[in-house]
Amino acid sequence: MELPDYIKNRSWKDYLADGITTELDVPENMSLIDVYKYNDENFPDHVMLDFFGKEFTTKELDVLTRRFAAALKDLGLKKGEILALWLPNCPQFSITYFAAVYLGATLTAISPLFTGRELAYQINDSGAKYLIMIDRFVREYEKVADKVSLSKIIILNVMDEEIVVPETDKIIHYDKLLDRYQEPLEFNAEIDSKKDIAIIQYTGGTTGLPKGALLSHYNIVSMLWAIKQGSDYMIENYLKENIIALSVLPWYHIYGQACELLAGCLFGSKAYVLPTFDLQRIAEVIREGRPNMILGVPTMFVNILNSPHMKDVDMSCLKFANCGAGALPDELALEWERRTGFRMAEGYGLSETSTGAITATVWSKLKRGSVGHPFPNTLVGIVNENLEFLPLGEEGEVVISGPQVMVGYHNRPEENKLVFFEVGGYKWLRTGDYGRLDNEYYLFLLDRIKDLIKYKGHSVYPREIEELLYEHPAIQECAVIGVPDPMKGEDIKAFIILKKESKGKVTEQDIIDFAKENLAAYKYPREVQFVRSLPKSGVGKILRRTLREKEKKKRTKK
Incomplete structure (x- = not known):
């Protein structure tokens, strides 16, 4: 099978925004160590982070980072070993992250919203042996301490306050550890950029529990170089000043990690760092x-626009905003433009593409509903169920090829067979998203093929919730779906068949409370409906699609 001419010829090149090209030279031997050093070598005295008024220059962060790298090295962290970060956005996230990078370790970042149960799953699935977390999370960790096998745990307080958790042979205080290592490490690991894994980024798939996307140094550097091309143009021709970022995206997620923490090393930019999505603090900044x-997801922008804290705030300084991780509603884009005076950019990507694949810049031709054109070195096509490429205008599954596409899923050989295919000498990633390309090669996303729920920009996996619900003694069968919600993108609803002996004894709120206790705040169902039966296929598979269609019709009538 051959590729369509529009892909062979990169036909979208004639429609690209200024400053964006189809091809871009990426240094093949460059690693994240080099990205970090680029910052130190080019912007040593620049204020990189502002955390509640405390400023950190690049040089100050570099010294702290290399001191902590010396400590990690003596604790036994070696190249290729996996270190987990369970932290909110804070200077210590940057310090510990890049210290591990210096040693050639592989990082996996864990959501600060996770419960102990979810923490244990990611640690065990990734194989992490080191964990760095804040003191506030210790109680959750203790619930699953006997279910994980960790060599060392480092505990910190983001405001550098006293840590009350006692040290043990396994548990070490970050501040005391740093005090013992005053000399910055002058060593850095030798990295094979295309083979060595920098990050295991947890994501979801069409089925099953969250999976770890293996992102090599080359995957991420390729993505950063593409971001840099557009950002360099933006700084010179659009902002006409250097970037001053309001950093509200969580860094545990690849969107915030790549576009804020890592990309910030390439521009000498300044970031106001917020550990939580605090609307009062956002207004102050x-x-x-x-x-x-500012980079964000639709729900973040909705909340900023509707917050009473923002009522009298002049937002005209926010010249550039990018919306990702969920469809950008037209009304939100228009209201943002009314409040700031500037268009909002939009992008599309996945954890499996090191965050990005498609971009609709603010200086390109506006097509509402489109996520734009491919990043440099990136190919995008539409295929049918037989993985045959379709002509322009036809609807099918979006597939992506490019140097930023992951190596594969961690310990999931069968999933890798399903998600990758080769055509025309290129390795293609199946996204599970349904879309079309118009006659100017703009991509329009139509719907998700996956059952993934998008709640406030978070990816929520129905099966993970269902597996927990099945642990409840009153539940016989269940199905979880996303239902449309104008504020949240989607809300989470569970349909439940109770066991006969539990009917009349267990309430919907009992089920919500059970899920709330065992899942992160963005995962538990907000709605529960008891039903007598669930729609099923001929082989007995529960049909979530049928439930979604019924819910959509019911809510449309309202």
Whole structure:
């Protein structure tokens, strides 16, 4: 099978925004160590992070990072070993992250919203032997301490306050550890950029529990170089000043990690770092710091626009905003433009593509509903169920090829067979998303093929919730779906068949409370409906699709 001419000829090149090309030279031997050193060599005295008014220059962060790298080295962390970060956005996230990078370790970042149960799953699935977390999470960790096998645990307080958790042979205090290592490490690991894994980024698939996407140094550097091309153009021709970012995206997620933490090393930019999505603090930073850039997801922007804290705040400093991790509603885009005076950019990507694949820049031709054109070195096509490429205008599954596409899923050989295929000498990734390309090669996303639920920009996996619900003694059968919600993108609803002996004794709220206790705040069902039966296929498979269609019709009538 051959590729269509529009892919062979990169036909979208004639429609690309200024400053974006189809091809881009990426240094093949460059690693994240080099990305970090680029920052130190080019912007040593620049203020990189502002955390509640405390400023950190690049040089200060570099010294702290290499001191902590010396400590990790003496603790036994070696190249290729896996270190887990369970932290909110804070300077210590940057310090510990890049210290591990210096040693050639592989990182896996864990959501600060996770419960102990979810923490244990990611640690065990990734094979992490080292964990760095904040003191506030110790109680959750203790619930599953006997279910994980960790060599060392390092505990910190983001405000550098005293840690009350006692040290043991396994548990070490970050501040005391750093005090013992005053000399910055002058060593860095030798990295094979295309083979060595930098990050195991947990994501979801069409089935099953979250999976770890293996992202090599080359995957991520390729993505960063593409981001840099567009950002260099933006700084010179659009912002006409350097980037001052309001950093609200969580860094545990690849969107925030790549576009804020890592990309920030390439521009000498400044970031106001927030550990949580605090609307009062966001208003203060916009009012006093006058940032010119913010990256987020639809729900974040909706909440910023509707917050009483923002009522009298002049938002005209926010010249650049990018929306990702969920469809950008037209009304949200228009309201943002009314409040700031500037268009909102949109992008599309996955954890499996090191965050990005498609971009609709603010200086390109506006097509509402489109996520734009491919990044440099990236190919995008539409295929049918037989993986045959379709002509422009036809609807099918979106597939992506490029140097930023993951190596594969961690310890999931069968999943890798399903998600990858080769055509025309290229390795293609099946996204599970349904879309079409118009006659100017703009990509329009139509729907998700996956059952993935998008709640406030978070990816939520129905089966993970269902597996927990099946642990409840009153539940006989269940199905979880996403239902449309104008504020959240989708809300989470569970349909449940109770066991006969539990009917009339267990309430919907009992089920919600059970899930809430065992799942992160963005995962538990907000709605529960008891039903007598669930729609099923001929072989007995529960049909979530049928439930979604019924719910959509019911809500449309309202």
